[in-house]
Amino acid sequence: MLRKIPVLIVGGGPVGLALAAELGFHGVACELVEQSDGAIVTPKMNEVNVRTMEFCRRWDIADKVLDCPFPPDYPLDVVFVTSLAGHELARMRRPGRGRQTPGPESPMQLQACSQIWFDPILRGFAEACPSVRLRHRCRLERFEPTDDAVSAEIVDLASGARERVAAQYLVACDGANSMVRGTLGIDLAGEGVLGHPAHLFFRAPGLLERCGREAGTFFLAIDRDGLWANIRVVDPVNAVWRLMALDTDGHETAETLDREGLLRRAIGRSIDVEWLGVSIWTRRAVVAERYQAGRVFLAGDAVHQLSPTGALGMNTGMADAVDLGWKLAAVLQGFGGERLLASYQAERRPVGLRNVAMAAEFYLQHEEFEYGFGSIEDDTEDGRALRRRCGEALVRGVGRMFRTLGLQIGYRYEDSPICVPDGSPAPPDDPETCVPTARPGARAPHVFLADGRSTLDLFRRGFVLLRFGAGAPDAAVFLRAAKSRGLPLEVVTLHEPEAAALYQRKLVLVRPDGHVAWRGDDMPDDPAAVVDRVRGA
Ligand SMILES: Cc1cc2nc3c(=O)[nH]c(=O)nc-3n(C[C@H](O)[C@H](O)[C@H](O)COP(=O)(O)OP(=O)(O)OC[C@H]3O[C@@H](n4cnc5c(N)ncnc54)[C@H](O)[C@@H]3O)c2cc1C
Numbered sequence: 001m002l003r004k005i006p007v008l009i010v011g012g013g014p015v016g017l018a019l020a021a022e023l024g025f026h027g028v029a030c031e032l033v034e035q036s037d038g039a040i041v042t043p044k045m046n047e048v049n050v051r052t053m054e055f056c057r058r059w060d061i062a063d064k065v066l067d068c069p070f071p072p073d074y075p076l077d078v079v080f081v082t083s084l085a086g087h088e089l090a091r092m093r094r095p096g097r098g099r100q101t102p103g104p105e106s107p108m109q110l111q112a113c114s115q116i117w118f119d120p121i122l123r124g125f126a127e128a129c130p131s132v133r134l135r136h137r138c139r140l141e142r143f144e145p146t147d148d149a150v151s152a153e154i155v156d157l158a159s160g161a162r163e164r165v166a167a168q169y170l171v172a173c174d175g176a177n178s179m180v181r182g183t184l185g186i187d188l189a190g191e192g193v194l195g196h197p198a199h200l201f202f203r204a205p206g207l208l209e210r211c212g213r214e215a216g217t218f219f220l221a222i223d224r225d226g227l228w229a230n231i232r233v234v235d236p237v238n239a240v241w242r243l244m245a246l247d248t249d250g251h252e253t254a255e256t257l258d259r260e261g262l263l264r265r266a267i268g269r270s271i272d273v274e275w276l277g278v279s280i281w282t283r284r285a286v287v288a289e290r291y292q293a294g295r296v297f298l299a300g301d302a303v304h305q306l307s308p309t310g311a312l313g314m315n316t317g318m319a320d321a322v323d324l325g326w327k328l329a330a331v332l333q334g335f336g337g338e339r340l341l342a343s344y345q346a347e348r349r350p351v352g353l354r355n356v357a358m359a360a361e362f363y364l365q366h367e368e369f370e371y372g373f374g375s376i377e378d379d380t381e382d383g384r385a386l387r388r389r390c391g392e393a394l395v396r397g398v399g400r401m402f403r404t405l406g407l408q409i410g411y412r413y414e415d416s417p418i419c420v421p422d423g424s425p426a427p428p429d430d431p432e433t434c435v436p437t438a439r440p441g442a443r444a445p446h447v448f449l450a451d452g453r454s455t456l457d458l459f460r461r462g463f464v465l466l467r468f469g470a471g472a473p474d475a476a477v478f479l480r481a482a483k484s485r486g487l488p489l490e491v492v493t494l495h496e497p498e499a500a501a502l503y504q505r506k507l508v509l510v511r512p513d514g515h516v517a518w519r520g521d522d523m524p525d526d527p528a529a530v531v532d533r534v535r536g537a
Contacts, residue, residue, distance in 0.1 A: 005031045006332050008152055008167035010140045010180060012038055014045065014115065015300030015317035016173030017122040021059055022325025024129025026461055026512075028332050031165075032132070033154055035139040038123065042201050042277045043115035046234060047311035049408045051443075052318045053108035054456055054514070061125045062108065068117040072098030074236050076112055077216035078402050080394045082223050082377045082387075083268030084231055085211035089222065089376075090391030092399055105434050106409060106446050107454040112217055114234050115314075143170060143183070143296075150295050169328055171297045173321070176284070178302035184293045190286035191360055194307055195247040198280050200259055202273035205239040211267065220398065221266050222390065224376060227369050227398065229266050240276065246366060247283075254278040283307050285360035287352045291345035297324055304352040309362035310401045312355045315408065320348050326512040330535065335486040339417060340536025347413040355407060358431055362401035369398060403432045410434035413441035413515060418536050420518040422505075438503040440518055444510045445502045455499060459514040462488030463534070466508045468500040469493075473507060473523050481527040487535050509534065 012034025076094035172180030300317030330336030427435040436445035482489035
């Protein structure tokens, strides 16, 4: 008899861990296998965006992210320089979290929290959920779908022991080179390869002071040959930095790369550093043709690979995990209908396409930035004037990748088969700004309530029917319909006029992931039909 597992997650990167967290949050049993021991040597992800911070708030781990070792008073400024010790062209001020004030759109803000801290926070949360089992140094070797399960072979890399299990669902969070995607023959579509950047990690205590540079987090280097690199502080406490040369010739290797030369060019002089790691990777813009094949689902980099410009990669995967997680939970707990899981691809793939396209556009803006840089490093009137003009153009153009609130929280599940459209016009879809809307498919907007909570704090494990004002229609009939289907539903009456103005209807039904499923001023004629639609029956 094969051991049975409700959900087998392959890959313990941030997306696999987030899926385990979401399933654990719902009390659903799952097992995650990760081939490595989970140690992060050279982190990729550094920016946890607003939507991911909202998920962390929902899981009650936002404080842990806010308490990460990245110093709270350290500015997140983006700075355009000729080199770290050279001229400053422009600075986009972004306060550190100690000085951030939440905007009207969200109770949370983007945080600098490298993967070296973020992954262990997710892992700690998932591990603490009684229904979750995390198994490191374990690899999925092969799998094959059967009629009512996925048969999977797992090898324990420490002992060499092999085990076959029967998973009701298998979710591949196994990264860009996904074995699961390959085995299923799912193609990747899109622009493909955009380049071969180099990563150079090093430790350099007092680097900014030595360069006479005001603090900042992300420095973009523009010299006589144009915009060619960025330099990011990963861990200011331990003075860990990452230099990224935007492109190499495609033949270079970590061994042949002139790391000292690149460092000298980026810093503007020779300095001694402790090298921590050098690698060359491939910048891609691709999305998988399918996010599902029967009982197998794919999420994160396994289905979308983005240029890091815009910091959308992991953050897109986090929202995949939350979308798929609550749906798997609903099906395994019995109230999810037979069409619920298919809505995962319908909702998330368009977001994947949109984010991949925008990230590529941000990158191409780097490549296309052409200004005639001849005198950019000169201490002359010409040089100063060029730096001023160039700085303004950089903030306007390349700077767009740091103004992405619309991409972070403004994505909407248009045409979702499990949302009921209300015929209202869609607000503008702007990558930079988010127009809050409670249209079905959108993320239910945030507003602070009289007791200090955010409306977002109401959306956790079950559905919530919001009633606005004492005069809103009675919800008893809706509750009865939900109960008859086993759909967990809580009715919450809000009296705050700001909330009513934002949500625009007297009744708004919100899903566990905080997206609006239905809204109206009156009870629907057939509440059971609405309940069936939103639970994918
Ligand atoms: C330079 C750079 C900067 C970035 N900055 C950001 C940023 O600021 N913000 C952001 O949101 N994103 C950023 N990203 C993107 C982000 O790092 C990725 O999108 C994210 O790591 C993807 O997570 P994942 O869990 O899907 O995949 P991965 O992190 O690749 O994890 C996949 C895991 O699966 C495991 N695995 C694979 N096959 C098997 C198997 N058969 N059995 C068991 N385990 C297996 C692997 O060991 C691995 O741990 C950046 C990327 C780069 C390159």
